[in-house]
Structure formats: C-alpha cells, structure tokens
Amino acid sequence: DAKTTQPNSMESNEEEPVHLPCNHSTISGTDYIHWYRQLPSQGPEYVIHGLTSNVNNRMASLAIAEDRKSSTLILHRATLRDAAVYYCILRDREGGGADGLTFGKGTHLIIQP
Amino acid sequence: KAGVTQTPRYLIKTRGQQVTLSCSPISGHRSVSWYQQTPGQGLQFLFEYFSETQRNKGNFPGRFSGRQFSNSRSEMNVSTLELGDSALYLCASSLGLTSGPPNTGELFFGEGSRLTVL
Numbered sequence: 001d002a003k004t005t006q007p008n009s010m011e012s013n014e015e016e017p018v019h020l021p022c023n024h025s026t027i028s029g030t031d032y033i034h035w036y037r038q039l040p041s042q043g044p045e046y047v048i049h050g051l052t053s054n055v056n057n058r059m060a061s062l063a064i065a066e067d068r069k070s071s072t073l074i075l076h077r078a079t080l081r082d083a084a085v086y087y088c089i090l091r092d093r094e095g096g097g098a099d100g101l102t103f104g105k106g107t108h109l110i111i112q113p
Numbered sequence: 114k115a116g117v118t119q120t121p122r123y124l125i126k127t128r129g130q131q132v133t134l135s136c137s138p139i140s141g142h143r144s145v146s147w148y149q150q151t152p153g154q155g156l157q158f159l160f161e162y163f164s165e166t167q168r169n170k171g172n173f174p175g176r177f178s179g180r181q182f183s184n185s186r187s188e189m190n191v192s193t194l195e196l197g198d199s200a201l202y203l204c205a206s207s208l209g210l211t212s213g214p215p216n217t218g219e220l221f222f223g224e225g226s227r228l229t230v231l
Contacts, residue, residue: 036220043117043203043222044156087156100146100169101205101220103156 004088009108012078020073020107022088027068032091035062035073037084038106044087047073083111115139117206117223125229131192134226136204138185144168144209145187146220147179150201159202162187163209194230201225 005023012018024033035047048055048062050071055062061074075082087106118137126132138145146161146169158171162181179189185206191198205220 041224043205043224044220045222046219049219100158100161100171101148101156102158103148105155 004090004104006086006088006104006107008105009110011110011112013112014080015077018075018078018082018109020075020086020088020109021070022072023070024088024090025069027090028092030092033062033064033068033071034089034091034101035060035086036089036101036103037082037086039081039084044103047086049091078109078111080111080113083109085109117204117221119202119204119223119226121226122224123227123229125231126194127231128194128196130194131190132194132228133188133190134202134204134228136187136189136206136223138187138204138206139221142206142208142221143185144207144218145181145185146205146207147187147189148203148205149173150203150225151199156203159189161209191228196230199228199230201227 032049032051034049036044037047038044048057048060050062050064063072085106085108087103089101117139120135136145144163147159148156149159150156159173159177160167160179161169165181176192181187203222203225205222207218207220
C-alpha cells in the first residue's frame, strides 16, 4: 500500500477552522483517499473519502491537490468534540473488496477552548 | 441501527493462556475485519473475513486466528498469549462489496476489547 505522511500533532482553537494535511506522493491512480478519526476511548470512525475532486459532507471537507500527491481535511468550525487522532489512509480500488485498512500514526488534533 | 458490538470489553489473562474475542457486525454487513492497537505499533490490520472466508491477512503470527459464522458474526482467537499481546482489539464491519464503486465502503468500528496479559 502507498504510504501517507501526517504531522504528529496539531493544535487549534475552538470554533476556528482546522486544516489537517496529508502527503501521499506515491499514490497510484486507483487509490482513494480516506480519512478516519479516533476519539478518546473509542474505535475509529469514518470521516470522508475522495478520489480526485474535492468532497464535502456534514462532518468535513476534503481538498485534493491537482496532482493528488497531497490532500487536506478541513474541519470548518472545530469543537471540543473534534479532539481526536485523524488518520489519512489510501485504499486501492483494485483491492478486490478486501477491507483491510493500513493505518499510519495519524495526527493528534488538540482543540483549545 | 445497532452498531458493531464487541465482547468482552475488558479481560485479563496470563501468559500461555488463550483468548477468544467476539464481534457482531451491523445487520446486513458481510465483511468483518480485526485490528490490534498498541501504543507502540498503533493500529495494525489482523485479518478480514467475508462470507465465512478469510479474504485478507495482515502480518501476524499463526497464534492469531479468526473465523466468521454464517450470520456474519466473527470471533478471533489468540493462543499461547504473550505479554506483548496486551492491546485493544478492534473489530470493524462493512458491506464488503466487490462490485460497484470498489473499496469505497465505509468501515464501522466497535469500541474494542481491551486485553491485558499478565
């Protein structure tokens, strides 16, 4: 699986936007970019995913660079509940549907009140 | 709808024992995957089952095994426990489809089973 690189930690203030970067310079043409997050004492939860175009959902936005070698998860207005470890993951769509995720270390997002 | 249920939530075992963990997926989901989470190694993929067949396997020794039943419920077993097996074991379920938009399926995780080996 292609690897992703994320900052170890980031800090932001409550009610401000947060931009979480992810580098994936060896991404292949068939890799989807997925984001999951893990709140304290919980299992990971899906946030968003995309292939080439920017994506929006109720939780966040995903901005994908034109060359697809990097992406940014955007939380438009962070709350204390958004404090979590955020994982950027590549999933090969040719993987035959076998749903194993390769997690990196992720970014520990700290939200200050 | 009900989420992914893992039992037991906490357990303590001693070295050399074996342990069985259970995972009940979301109704209608046919894929169950298992992960080990430790402070040092982070989240690591163990294996994935779909329709009672193991489809994918991570890099873990043969002491780690699993199975899936016809109702999609899954169990994982760790034999001859070692201190290093102390971890949070997470189960995730998904539709696991191989047709349609491939590999875009969201995974739903349980809260995990925390195993302590003494």
